[in-house]
Amino acid sequence: MPHPLPSPREITASGPLKGRVTVPGDKSISHRSLMLSALAVGESRISWLLEGEDVLATAAAMRSMGADIERGADGVWRVHGVGVGGLLQPQxxxxxxxxxxxxxxxxxxxxxxxxxxTFTGDASLSKRPMGRVIEPLSKMGAEFTASPGGRLPLMLRGINPAVPIAYTLPVASAQVKSAVLLAGLNTPGITRVIEPVATRDHSERMLRGFGAELTVEESPAGKIISIRGEAELKPQEIVVPGDPSSAAFLVVAATIVPGSDIVVENVGLNPTRAGIFTALRLMGASIEEVNPREVGGEPVADLRVRHASLTAIEVPGELAPSMIDEYPALFVAAAFAHGRTVARGAHELRVKESDRIAAMAAALGACGVETEEFEDGLAVLGRGGDPIAGGATIATHLDHRVAMSLAVAALNAKAPVTLDDASPVATSYPAFFDQLAQLQA
Incomplete structure (x- = not known):
């Protein structure tokens, strides 16, 4: 799939951020809402679905396999599912x-x-490893023909009936866990995933909500998540909470720009996802949870964020699984702290949309921030609250989070920062630049 032509964008510091804003729906929950609704029998309704390119790709894929998916004029998505086992051959x-x-x-x-x-993707996705998913699914009986290195494009031949397995995750990955559990939905018997290190649990919460028979128990080896196959899923009314990964960029922006005071509304605070807010608070960030509540089985609150003086920390390694996508934003916060922040234990960053450790080290270095790169993370020498130099053109590597991170850093830079390509931001947060402008106004 070709990527659109590069869309350079210059960002200039323009004073404090003020006001209220609502971030897009959670990307992880949006994907799962569409998939499970497409496997239920009857009509599910999804409110506040993230309408970024990634989620729209999921919607298109489920349509091509028989589900009826439409967005209403009221912004609510209606999904008529085909039932577990009812997926059709995509043409x-x-x-x-x-x-x-x-x-x-x-x-x-x-x-x-x-x-x-057959799965295809853009240049960035085609570099990402799929072997970690191919391995357990092959044990269940599926067959794969992949590009060298277990990458896209690849062809998958499913099998019915598949073989239930007990699979211990070799890496902390909610995506691998979810892939095995979703395969288990249409597999006779009980499929088990053993999770030595906890990862985000949206799949477990949502599978239960749709009526799947799923249990979680603790053991010396870690959490054992079991799902009984040949499930019958019931349609649901789903309200998607705001994405904490998207909120993280606005939270960091308000934290580092003097005089800022904003409220980010309706942020999902699932404990398996909220590590970035814990880390920022450890550094001294002012993040207040207002009106805490529960939406669709997920904890939610509005976050009031004010500018704060940050102090460098050594980021606790146990936070990594709950903030793996937010490390680029954390590196930006660290650039404005007093002292040297060290964040390690995040090997996963090497195999995201880009090598985020290398990409962020290069980007911050180009803006005058001293960093030290490790195999599993980054050390960032902060500026003690002073503006960074800026004045650089940043390679975003087709990575939405690298692009948004440097856009945030530019809000407290002496000279404008140019993103060589801002278009990848549309994959997860299409309104990002508009909302930044709204808060700056």
Whole structure:
């Protein structure tokens, strides 16, 4: 799938951020809402679905396999599902764009159906490893023909009935866990995933909500998540909470720009996702939870964020699984702290949309921030609250989070910062630049 022509963008510091803003719906929950609604029998309704390119790729894939998915004029998405086991043979390749989540979870979904699908993606996605999903799904009986290195494009031949397995995750990955559980939905018997290190639990919460028989128990080896196959899923009314990964960029922006005072509304605070806010608070950030509540089984609150003086920390390694996508934003916060922040234990950053450790080290270095790169993270020498130099053109590497991170850093830079390509931001947060402008106004 070709990527659009590069869209350079210059960002200039323009004073404090003020006001209220609502971030897009959670990307992880949006993907899962569409997939499980497409496997339920009857009509599900989804409010506040993230309408970024990644989630739209999931919607297109489920349509191509028989689900009826439409967005109403009221902004509510209505999904008429085909039932577990009812997926149809897609007539064309499944175009995944930049979405690793869509690809890995759909591989799981299709693996236990008797259909064949070809997955393609853009240049960035085609570099990402799929072997970690191919391995357990192959044990269940699915067959794969992948590009060298277990990458896209690849062809998947599902099998029905698939073989239930007990699989211990070799890496902390919610995507691998979810792929196996989704394959288990249409697999006779009980499929188990053993999780030595906890990862985000949206799949478990939502599978239960749709009526799947799923249990979680603690053991010396870690959490054992078991799902009984040949499930019957019931349609649901889903309200998607605001994405904490998207909120993190605005939270960091308000924290580092003097005089800022904003409220980010309706932010999902699932404890398996909220590590970035814990880390920022450890550094001294002013983040107040207002009106805490529960929406669709997920904890939610409005976050009031004010400018604060930050102090460098050594980021606790146990936070890594709950903030793996937010490290680029954390590195930016660290650039404005007093002292040297060290964040390690995040090997996963090497195999995201880009090598985020290398990309962020290069980007911050170009803006005058001293960093030290490790195999599993980064050390950042902060400026003690002073503006960074800026004045650089940043390679975003087709990575939405690298682009948004440097856009935030530019809000407290002496000279404008130019992103060589801002278009990848549309994969997860299409309104990002408009909302930044709204808060700056």
């Amino acid at each position: 064309a390749a499944l175009e995944m764009g930049n979405s690793g989540t869509s690809t890995r979870l759909l591989m799981g979904l299709i693996a236990s159906h008797g259909i064949t699908a």
